[in-house]
Amino acid sequence: MRLLHTSDWHVGRTFHGADTLEALEDALGALARVVRERAVDVVLVAGDVFDSAMPAGRHVEALSRSLAAIREAGAEIVLSSGNHDSPARLGANAAFARAGGLHLSTAALDPASWRIELADEHGPVAVFAVPYLEPVALRAALPEAGIATQADAMRWAMDAVRASLVDVPARSVVLAHCFAAGVADDAVRVDEAVRLDDAPRDITAGGLDVVPASVFDGVDYVALGHLHSRQELSPSVRYSGAPLHYSFRERSPERGGWLVELDAEGLAAVEWIGLPVLRALTTVEGELAALLADASLDGTEHDWLRVRLTDRVRPLDAMRRLQERWPHAAEVSWIGGASAPQRQLRERLARRSEAEVVDDFLAHVRAGASATDAEAALVRELLARASAEESAA
Incomplete structure (x- = not known):
């Protein structure tokens, strides 16, 4: 089976006020040609399909045209919601879409719905399309799970994935939309390369809420989204990046996706497939x-x-x-x-997270005394709640 890993289409996003819709449709048209030329079976979209929770009508129409072109080229599509998407809107008519080869996964609280059953000549392939997981929302819905961070949320999700594979074994692929890095479970440092990419600033004090790559152990391939530049955390855990440049902060000049090939045993090969770059x-x-x-x-x-x-x-x-x-x-x-x-x-100050800005303000008005641990936790909680409410709007 051949799968093309993409993410972060951000339909409707502008570049410093300039409309990018035509350029994005061109890039996705090139992606459809790759599907036809390379006999791709499945196109994966790991979150942030739209740039807004309430996309304009012309953005919805553009997405529909691009998805139809990919289906006509011969690939099924597995698509999960990201933090920019409205799960309810994106997931509308999911059952109807599935009949046409478009698999939408938007239900964060329903792990059973993430599993999408596919097959090739070697047997079944289970694709787990994990929607963006908001720790605040999960903590409210599942207080017994002890979810406080994005890493906790993804551990909970991957436990559900591995349990599903124990019940019904298959070769496996996971889609996830999060910050991940090749760090130990107890690490607190974030690689500077992650900071420089054009992903949304995280609201945790002192850096990003990072998911260690080891959390994804036990599956054949992990298709990550959230960062806009391609990255390889391990041979089987990768970011594809966005199909267009959306910010000067994005590190890699290349745009494209990973062509993932599964054989009878699991992951056989991964190849970078470039898409045309309209403007450097x-x-x-x-x-x-x-x-x-x-x-x-x-x-x-x-x-x-x-x-x-x-x-x-x-x-x-x-x-x-x-x-x-x-x-x-x-x-x-x-x-x-x-x-x-x-x-x-100046550049370092411009990269401060919201929580760091609050902490600096408190230190300024308190003659150097920054937030206490309890105050920092409260700030993180309130910022996370505001972020969750904004994403759900």
């Missing part, structure tokens, strides 16, 4: 006049451009002047000749 991401730094005249930048005129201006005096009308050469200049910042250490400090 380019960052330039210097004085405005020098940049506009820089011949070494010839050929970048169609890129998404981020500009850091070092002029001693802030230039007037900089964006308009830049867009005369680079029509897709998207972000301009004036760093005013700041030193490298000053720029690094």
Whole structure:
């Protein structure tokens, strides 16, 4: 069986205010061609199908066209909800869609519904499409489970997956939408590469609520979503990234998905399949006049451009002047000749989580005394609750 692992389509998302729908449809059209050319049996979408819980009508129509093209190319589709999706809206008519080869998984509290039975010439393949798991919602619904973090939520989910495989053995694939890293269960440090990717900031104090890759032990392949750049945590645990660039923070220039091949024994091979990149991401730094005249930048005129201006005096009308050469200049910042250490400090401050901002504020008004453990826990709880309510809206 051949499965194409994708995630984070974010239908309806813009790039610094620019509409990306046409570019996304082009990318997903290329994905449909891959399905036909490489005889892909199943396309996986590991969460964040839409960018909004209430997508516009034209975004729903665009998704429908793309899914129909993939089905016409010959693949079934397994799709799980992410933190940007509305499970109720995305999962509407799931039973009807299943008859047409589109398998929607959105019920976070119903592990039995995650299991999707497929088969090839070697026998059954169980695909477990785990929806995005909100720890606050799970804790309220399952107080006896002791779920406090995303890692706890995913351990609970994977226990259910492994129990299902004990009852009905099969080769297995899991879709999950979370932050995962190759760290020990008791680790608290987060790899800087995860921080730099364009995933939503987490609300835990001091970093990201990370799921150790070891939580996924016991299955043949894990198709992860949530980070927008491709990453390999182990041969069988990977992020595919998004099909388009949605932010300058995304680390990898490549866009595409992982072609996963299962044989009679389980995972046989994984191959990266690239998708066309409509616009590369380019960052330039210097004085405005020098940049506009820089011949070494010839050929970048169609890129998404981020500009850091070092002029001693802030230039007037900089964006308009830049867009005369680079029509897709998207972000301009004036760093005013700041030193490298000053720029690094600014960038570090810009990456603070919401909980870290609150803690810094408390330290400021308390003459250096930051939040107590109890206060930090309360802040995390309230921020998580607000995030859950926003996702469910």
